[in-house]
Amino acid sequence: MTEPIKDDVVDLLTRQHNEIRSLFIxxxxxxxxxxxxxxxxxxxxxxxxxxxxxxxxxxxARKEIDDGDEVIEHRLEEEQDAKEALAELHDLGVDHPEFRTKLLALAEAIAAHATYEEDEEFRFLRERVPPGLLQEMAGAVEAAQARVPNRERVEADKSTDATPADAPLAIFEHVHDAVREWRLRDR
Structure with a gap:
């Protein structure tokens, strides 16, 4: 009996792109x-x-795709803009009169960003990176994401000093820390 094929990082992140689109709606x-x-x-x-x-x-991707540095620099600029827009939306609150307009602008920017990633980054990773390594990368992503408290975990365990799930910049920092710990532990 063969073991089912585990999703790789491209599958995982593409699925998340779709979940993000759905959440905007x-x-x-x-x-x-x-x-x-x-x-x-x-x-x-x-x-x-x-x-x-x-x-x-x-x-x-920087190492494996043609013009990797240039491609990734563009993605990082888009991601920084999205972080700032997300923090601004969080600060405005969902009831602010400008919230919907700014949310729709962010949704459009994120959709374009996801398309660029899928076309300029994910496709080449799938072609050039061994499947086992792509699966290992998915494991790293899942491990890091599992360590970041989400809204449900914070509400379920009020006794922790977990960062609330609605503080965007704190979540980014949590993930960075979790991945660094994973690298130190598993490498």
């Missing part, structure tokens, strides 16, 4: 408490997704 269609919850989920997923890409995927 849910935030724009929801209201009240549900809107705040969907936005908290969106903030968490965007933050952990981009941070783990920056720590795990982009370094490999």
């Amino acid at each position: 849910k935030v724009t269609q929801a209201g009240g408490k549900e809107k705040r919850e969907f936005f908290a989920d969106l903030v968490w997923l965007l933050a952990v997704h981009e941070a783990t890409e920056g720590e795990v995927v982009h370094p490999m």
